Amino acid sequence: MKKRDEVIEALEALGAKILQDIEKGENPSLEVPIRSLSNVRYNPETRMLELGGEKAKRYFFNVAHVRKFVQTVEAAALSKELREVEKHLSLREAFYRMKRTLPGSNINLVDEQEESNLAIEDLELITNLSREKLHFNANKMGSVAGEVVIEDKGDVVDWSKLGSGGWSIPSNVENLVFKKVKAKFVLYMEKAAEWERLHEDRVWERLNCVIMCSQGQATRGVRRLLQRLHLEHGLPVYVLTDFDPWGFYIYSVLKFGSIGLAHISEQLAIPGAKFLGLTADDIEKYDLKKHFIKFEEADMRRLEQIARYEWFKDNKEWQRQFKLMKQMKAKVELAALSSKGITFISEHYLPEKILGHEFLD
């Protein structure tokens, strides 16, 4: 059992600070870095979203703060307990663990999981430790296959020998060790359906790569695993999404980080990632206009927002794509490629784009 480590130290320091306030007869307070758009900025040097230096002071004796204050301290106490017994709780379990009724009232310490989730995120910000390190796990959702061998909790796993389901990516990949990495790049896709298509076609074997997916917005475990493969083994990461503002945003988050998790961009973002998904040019080239899905109003708004992001603002190639999409007023799914042939994506689309270096950066 680790007695003195950075996690325990950070949590005890938080407790000691509050105790000190109490002993001095002061209003106990916590300083939490502000996690909103106003305190997040894009750093062109690192090509990542980073948290600014603004902090909010949260007091116990303040009607507007007291609830969050106690929730955060409780999350810290829970994290310390988990660390000591070396167990992890899912966010859902942590919610139930924190949920209780205050004596003599009908107030619950947390009423919804959203509250415990936020308390844990605040704890991340205060301690500068990711929630995985604090022993809280998010939902796992993601699959991987390819010529990579890893060791996880003493088990050796070969990602190329796991049948049609592939390896299921855990929420916490911190302690995973790469034993052998034969693959040359990683293909990441937004949809599990695409992944199954490529897996069935054994694309990872044919192109000597790793194929990985989450579902919708990539989970932290998936992002961290991608990043580790990219940083520790120099594998390029290619992102495969629909021609769709929301698909573009998935790429944006993987590459630059997100506003909500700007405080751990360093542990999640992959500034080197490249876009391999459908482009306006692909639509011309593969004659996909007949598969247009017309824009809703929300799609147009989202597209305009994304086009204004600082990290896309001066990118000519991306601005060209945005402009073309705006003219088309439509989106196209990757799945539409199946109209050209069952394995068209595996045998033509991907090899041609990768060989032709048709990436967007």
Next chain:
Amino acid sequence: MIAKGAELAEKIREISVAEFFEKNRHLLGYENPTRSLLTVVKEAVENSADAAEEAGILPEIKVEIQQLEEDRFRVMVEDNGPGVPSSKVPAAFAKFLVGSKFHRLRQSRGIQGIGIHGAVLYSQLTTGKPTRVVSSLGAGDPVHEFDLMIDVTKNEPIVLSHKTLPNPEGWHGVKVELEVEGRYVDKIIQSVPEYLRQTAIVNPFANLYFKGPDGTSFSYKRRVEELPRQPKEIKPHPHGVELGLLRRMLSNTSARTLSGFLTTEFCRVGRTSALEICSLASLSPEQPPQKLNGEEILRLHKALQSVKLMGPPTDCLSPLGEQMLLEGLKREFKAEKYVSVTRPPTVYRGNPFQIECGIAYGGELREPVQILRFANRVPLLYHQGDCALTQAIREVDWRRYGIPQDGLPKAPMVILLHFVSVWVPFTTEGKQALASYPEIIKEAKLALQDACRELSQYISRKQKLREKQVRMGLFERYIPELAESLSKLTEKPKEEIMSRLERRLNEEKG
């Protein structure tokens, strides 16, 4: 309104009293059995209260209603007033004294000149029974017991019997007993118990006793041992005089010249003003006022309206005053805050008037808001929505004073508005709603706003205190939780952390 009253009087003289009554009973408060019973009680009680007060006696009024048959009741109202001299009893109760009060501008409860006579006639028309009137002037005067009816064709009293009884205790006052058709209800606004309850609020100097036909009985003991100031009688002001009244005044005056008429029958008219009025009307000041023709009366009326004059005197009014209003509200409502405002007198159309307002708030009161309207100490129970006083309540911006509003304010409170005047501008002869004169609405709003200012201070203080209590309660709840978590983080005993936090909480409370 004066014109209306005067016209009414003319009509009564022209047609038989019974016929008039039958045709107009809906206007006079006898439109249905429930209201009729209430009107009979009301007329008798108001007669009694006016009589006692005019004599400077603190009123003590007993009301009893007995049920005789399903739709037949005996109403008995007794007062401790000065009594009526026996020779005047028949006329006072069984002859329409047409116009007796029309000419008299004095703040009093009854004004229309129908009053108790209407009740007597209603009894006679519905049951055929005489009205019993018992009266004595006190020590030295026996008790006179009359059974009276009205000769409806001649408008003369019929004395069926007159007995004199010994008066060993020197009792003085009047007791009337009427048998009437009606229906008895309670628990609604337009009921006898509610009428008496509201009467008690604005007559805190009176003792009231009630015994209902269903066995209920209650009494209100006086909270104030002093009568409000006696109202003074004033003469009409030229700006307020209506054409009908002017006609009557002209034909009844004993003045020999028009200018003499103007200076003696009106207030604020001296020799100069009288001459100015005559010249405005192109009439000779010397001509006899009784001889004016219709055209000339119209010109005179117009001149009276337009001549520049001082407003009427306002010291003729007798409001309850802020203290008495508070006592009245406290006697009836268990609230947590009472405010009252008596506005200074002012004038509408030549008539002096004054508005009083009282508000009882919170405590045992519940929503919705209760509105109590009064005119010269008489509750107005019908036509709340059509009344100028209600309109004023709606026009006040209650939200400015921290009270939610949806037309009417929404709060656990009672709003009392009292209109005091020598002449009450009722919208109907039933005397239940005030006409919407802008001056009246304006004054009522000012009174409400004054009261609201005081009330809102109280509400916001209370609100702050409650918020503070909620705040402190919140911290109290969270202290054990914080102590528990901190104890886990720091391995300090939970109790020690708790006691320190509680000490700090007490400082916050301080």
